[in-house]
Amino acid sequence: MSTGNRNASAGRLLVAAGQADVRLTLKEKFEAWGHEVTLVPDLQLLGELLQRNDFDLSAIVHDPESMNGIEFMEELPDDGSRNKIIIIAENGTIEDAVRAMQLGARDFLANPWNSDKINCSIRQHLGSRKGGSANALPRSRPGALKSASSSRDQYTIISCSQVMKKMLAQARSVAPSRATVLIQGESGTGKELMARFIHNCSDRADKPFVAMNCAALPENLLESELFGHEKGAFSGALNRKPGKFELADGGTLLLDEVTEMALPLQAKLLRVLQEREVDRVGGTRPVKVDVRIIATTNRDLPRAVSDGKFRNDLYYRLNVIPFVLPALRERPEDIPVLAEHFLQFFVQEYGKNGTKFAKGVIEELENRQWPGNIREIRNLIERGVLLAEDGEITLKDLLGDNDLAGGHxxxxxxxxxxxxxxxxxxxxxxxxxxxxxxxxxxxxxxxxxxxxxxxxxxxxxxxxxxxxxxxx
The missing domain is CATH 1.10.10.60 (Homeodomain-like)
Known part of the structure; x- marks a missing residue:
């Protein structure tokens, strides 16, 4: 067992499995990762223990014959306890995965699963307490359910697509390394979520995750934000200011929309990647940094290189571990899962309990092209929840009068x-x-x-x- 596994934040875990040897195996692994483990031989006892609210997370080894975790979740009250369950499927189907996520499970791990996958999932959901882990919030505290949903919506990737499952498995496997990652994809496909997923699955999970939008600032300000500046370096520089690289020291720095960075700054970024040190604006000596770089873009990088808008050498430095996120229209099986997820989130967010989709709405959503991808469906569901009357979200609530005939x-x-x-x-x-x-x-x-x-x-x-x- 690698020592890196011990860096996961400790938590109090319930482990439910029908077979004693499976329970003991998981107990040994979880305790090696620093967790306090209570073993549960049957689901009736698990339900009783969940009511006490003394545990951070429950892992159910789902088997339709001996321990049906899906049916167990269906019988649980909608009081936040479902959000503290990870399903580990001995024999699971895509339908099981969809249903588990609809019911609010924190994660669904299907065969083949291994220690790294389980550890990564626990890290992601217990995670860094400093980052506001959803599971760190007691259920009885006012607003806890809303905070839990907010955290999950912000940092969890919801998918039952085989393409995404394969990509997430690859992300888990490369997460422990310090290799630079380049994430490409259309706007709204979840590039920052993927970056956070990689960070949360790495041994840097309890270190800073710092995000910088390279398109948000002009060149002179972006340089100061990234690399920092010394006192008096320019007009208005009244104090020394550490840059994003220094703030992310030991952790991960996300360079969002990296293709928007000007060529002179690209040269400085290349030097940081090569030397692992930064030069503050107005500084006289370099500052050593230990930062894992993840860059994202929605542009065609090879074309940007050929057009002279992006440095060829920087492209190869960033493109060590590449991921290209599929557009939502390329994984339509995720549309109903995402729709249900965002419905549950906004129903809780706005206190509109009992609101559901009218008949035929999900089918209509599946047929749309979603040029804005996940961001678009999220915004559309939020609108539907706010406009819904009599507890049902209709197509008119979602699309408006002008978009009912098209909008694809x-x-x-x-x-x-x-x-x-x-x-x-x-x-x-x-x-x-x-x-x-x-x-x-x-x-x-x-x-x-x-x-x-x-x-x-x-x-x-x-x-x-x-x-x-x-x-x-």
């Missing part, structure tokens, strides 16, 4: 006409489907109604066309 991020062109010389039924079918999709702005639900077929049939047709290289 694609242009609407109802003037598309079938070619006059097309007679093959397969081509007529394809052109008709294309026309319906264009007319409805890509809305498959509305397009299927125009075509007189089910949404499932339309999806199958689109999938067939994609298999032969056709994109409607």
């Amino acid at each position: 991020g694609g242009p609407q062109d109802p003037s598309v006409k079938l070619p006059p010389d097309v007679f093959k039924l397969s081509e007529l079918e394809r052109e008709t489907i294309k026309r319906a999709l264009t007319k409805t702005g890509g809305n498959r639900t509305h397009a299927s109604k125009l075509l007189g077929i089910s949404v499932r049939t339309l999806r199958n047709k689109i999938a067939e066309y994609r298999q032969i290289g056709l994109v409607l």
Whole structure:
């Protein structure tokens, strides 16, 4: 067992498993990581212990036959206790994972799982107490549930997508190293969340995580913010000020929108990466720093390099461990999970208990293109919760009157006409489907109604066309 595992913040854990050897194995591991462990042989006892509110986190080894953690969570009252449960699945399915997250589980670890995955999950949710761990809040304290949800919403990645699961597994594996990470992806895909995930899974988890938006300040101010300055270095520099690198010493520095950094600053950043020391503005000697760099961008970095807007040598320095986050439209299975997650969060945030989605709303959300990705769906659900009447969120609450017919991020062109010389039924079918999709702005639900077929049939047709290289 590596000594790095002992750096996780200690907590009081409940471990429930149907098999004694599994309980004892987990107990040995958790205690080696510094936690205080209580073993629970059955779910009835677990429920009684949870009511005492004496524990920070519960780990349930889920097995549909011997210890069904999902059914147990369904029977728990909605009093915050679900937010303190990690499901470790011996035999789990994607449906189990979705249901567990809908019920509010802190995490769902499916086979193959190992010590590192479990340790990373515990670190993420017990984490650094200085960072405001949700589990550090007692359930009986006023506002605790809201604070727990706020922390979870801000720092937890919600996904049941196989693509994201693989990416998170890779992130866990590289987290303990000090290698520089480059995270690319469209705006709203969760690049900062991924950066925090890596930090929380590393041996720097109890050290500072400092974020700096490189597009937020002009070049001269950004240099001072990053590298710090000495007293009198420029007009208004009344005192010595440490920069973000020094503030992140021992921890992680996130350089958000790194492609917006001016070329002269890129040269200074390259030197910091090479020498691991910074020169304060107006300083006379370098300052040593131990910082793990994570950079993010929503731009095409290779193109920025070829256009002369980003240094080639800096690109290779940053691109040691690359991650490209998929857009939400590329992982549609996450849409209902995220919708339910944000619904629960904003229902608690605004005290609108009992609010739910009206029939057909989730299906409509699944059919949208989400150009703004996770940020867009989050904002849309917040709006829906605030505008909902009679405890139901309708499409009108979410989209408004002007967006009900489209809003899929694609242009609407109802003037598309079938070619006059097309007679093959397969081509007529394809052109008709294309026309319906264009007319409805890509809305498959509305397009299927125009075509007189089910949404499932339309999806199958689109999938067939994609298999032969056709994109409607």
